[in-house]
Amino acid sequence: MKPKQQLITVSAAIFSLLCLIRPAMADRVQAAVAANFTATAKEIAAGFEQATGHEVVLSFGSTGKLYTQIINGAPFDVFLAADAARPQKLVDSGEAVADSLFTYAVGQLVLWSNDENLIDAEGRVLKEKKLERLAIANPKTAPYGAAAVEALTAMGLWGEYETTAVRGDNIAQTYQMAYSGAVPAALVAHAQIALDDRGSGWMLPRELYSPIRQQAVLLTKSAHKEAAGAWIEYLQSEPVRAIIERYGYGLE
Amino acid sequence: MTGAILLTLKLAGLTTLILLLVGTPLAWWLSRNRVWWKDLISAVVALPLVLPPTVLGFYLLLAMSPQNAFGAFLKAHFGIVLPFTFEGLVLGSVIYSLPFVVQPIRNAFEAVGRGPLEVAATLRASPLDRFLTVALPLARPGFLTAAVLGFAHTMGEFGVVLMIGGNLPGETKVLSIAIYDYVESLEWTQAHILSGGMLLGSFLLIFTMMLIEKRSGRLY
Missing domain, CATH: 3.40.190.10 (Periplasmic binding protein-like II)
Structure with missing residues (x-):
C-alpha cells in the first residue's frame, strides 16, 4: 500500500471505531438557558445524559440576550426562558414550534x-x-x-x-x-x-409582581430535533419536576 | 444617550490626566534606573496589556468590596465605597490603561538619552531643571502618543466596566456598556448611532495622532 492509502485506511478504521463507542442514536442538544435556572439545569442535564445517552450543552445568559442571539441565528435547539413573552414572540415569528411551548417553572x-x-x-x-x-x-x-x-x-x-x-x-x-x-x-x-x-x-409577596412564568420551547431551526424533543419531554417528567420544586420554583 | 457620551469623555479625560501625572515619574524612573528589580516593576506595569479584563475586574471587585480589607479601610476612614461608582471606574481605568501611557513616555525618555542631560549638567542645571527644561520638551511626542492611547483605550474599555460598573445611568453606564445594552435589547438604531460615532471618532483620533507624529518627527 502507498503511504497515502495507508493513511486513509487507518483513518477509516479509527472513524468506525469511534462510531462504535457511542450509541448511534446519541446526539447533542444545544440549550439556551435563562441564568436563574443555571444550577437546576446543570443537575437536570446530568440526569438527562444518564437516562438518554444524549448530551446537552447549556449556554446561560439573560433571557433578552439569549433571545437576541436566537433571532440572529445562534445554533440553539431549545430555549428555556425566564418569561413567557419571548418564547411566544419566537412562536409568532415562526422561529419556535408552537405545540412544544410549556411552563417548566414559576419563579419567585x-x-x-x-x-x-x-x-x-x-x-x-x-x-x-x-x-x-x-x-x-x-x-x-x-x-x-x-x-x-x-x-x-x-x-x-x-x-x-x-x-x-x-x-x-x-x-x-x-x-x-x-x-x-x-x-x-x-x-x-x-x-x-x-x-x-x-x-x-x-x-417578596407574590401579589407585588406578575407571575414569572418560565417557558421552554423547541426552536424550528434545530438540527437535533429528536434529542431536543427528548430534552423537552424529560423536563416534564416527574423526577425532574421534583428537582425543579426542590430549587424553590413553583409548578403549573 | 448624550449622558453616556459625556460620562465616557469624563472618565477617559480624568483617567488620562491621572495617568500622565502618575505615569511620568514612573516612566522616568523606569528609563533611568538600573536596580535589579526594575524589570519586575516594568513587567507589573505592562501586565494589563496581556491580562484578560475579567481577571482585572474580578480582583478589583473583591478588593473594593466593603467586606474585604481594602474596601473596608476606604469605607471606615474616608467613607468611600468604590464598587459600582464612577470613582471605582476611574481606579479600574487607571490600572487598565497604565501601560498605554507609561510605555510611550518611557520610550521617549530613553530616546532622549544621557547626552543632552549631561550637557545640561555641565551648564549647572539642577536635576529638576534638567528634567523640566530638557527631558520633558524633548520627550513631547511621547506624551502626545501616551495621552491619545490612554484616552482611546479607556473610551473602549468594556470587560472591566461590565464587572465593576453596574450599568448605572449617569454614573457607570459608559458608551461601550450603552451599546451592549442597546444591542441586547434590540434597539439597534441607537446602537448604530453610538457605534458609528465611535468608529468615526476613533479613526479621526488615531489619524490625527499619526499626522502630528509625522510632523513633529520632521521638527526634531
Whole structure:
C-alpha cells in the first residue's frame, strides 16, 4: 500500500471505531438557558445524559440576550426562558414550534444579602429605605429585573431606588454582586439561594409582581430535533419536576 | 444617550490626566534606573496589556468590596465605597490603561538619552531643571502618543466596566456598556448611532495622532 492509502485506511478504521463507542442514536442538544435556572439545569442535564445517552450543552445568559442571539441565528435547539413573552414572540415569528411551548417553572423574587442580620422576615430594611445600594437585574433584558422594578413600583419604592439601583447583566451577575459583598443586598431568584443557608433573605409577596412564568420551547431551526424533543419531554417528567420544586420554583 | 457620551469623555479625560501625572515619574524612573528589580516593576506595569479584563475586574471587585480589607479601610476612614461608582471606574481605568501611557513616555525618555542631560549638567542645571527644561520638551511626542492611547483605550474599555460598573445611568453606564445594552435589547438604531460615532471618532483620533507624529518627527 502507498503511504497515502495507508493513511486513509487507518483513518477509516479509527472513524468506525469511534462510531462504535457511542450509541448511534446519541446526539447533542444545544440549550439556551435563562441564568436563574443555571444550577437546576446543570443537575437536570446530568440526569438527562444518564437516562438518554444524549448530551446537552447549556449556554446561560439573560433571557433578552439569549433571545437576541436566537433571532440572529445562534445554533440553539431549545430555549428555556425566564418569561413567557419571548418564547411566544419566537412562536409568532415562526422561529419556535408552537405545540412544544410549556411552563417548566414559576419563579419567585427574593431580597437577599450575604449579611445574616441585614434582612428580617418582613424585608423592613428595603421598605424603610435603609439600603445604601441595591442590585437588580437589567429590567430591559432580564425578566427577574422587570419583576423587581414592578415589585418596587408596587411598594412605592422605585422612585427611591431608580437612580441608585445597580443593574446586573443577568440575574446570575446580580446575585454575584451581593454574594461578593460589593452591594449589601440584591433582588434575585429564589432558586439561586434556595439550597444555601448563608445570608438572610425575604421572599417578596407574590401579589407585588406578575407571575414569572418560565417557558421552554423547541426552536424550528434545530438540527437535533429528536434529542431536543427528548430534552423537552424529560423536563416534564416527574423526577425532574421534583428537582425543579426542590430549587424553590413553583409548578403549573 | 448624550449622558453616556459625556460620562465616557469624563472618565477617559480624568483617567488620562491621572495617568500622565502618575505615569511620568514612573516612566522616568523606569528609563533611568538600573536596580535589579526594575524589570519586575516594568513587567507589573505592562501586565494589563496581556491580562484578560475579567481577571482585572474580578480582583478589583473583591478588593473594593466593603467586606474585604481594602474596601473596608476606604469605607471606615474616608467613607468611600468604590464598587459600582464612577470613582471605582476611574481606579479600574487607571490600572487598565497604565501601560498605554507609561510605555510611550518611557520610550521617549530613553530616546532622549544621557547626552543632552549631561550637557545640561555641565551648564549647572539642577536635576529638576534638567528634567523640566530638557527631558520633558524633548520627550513631547511621547506624551502626545501616551495621552491619545490612554484616552482611546479607556473610551473602549468594556470587560472591566461590565464587572465593576453596574450599568448605572449617569454614573457607570459608559458608551461601550450603552451599546451592549442597546444591542441586547434590540434597539439597534441607537446602537448604530453610538457605534458609528465611535468608529468615526476613533479613526479621526488615531489619524490625527499619526499626522502630528509625522510632523513633529520632521521638527526634531
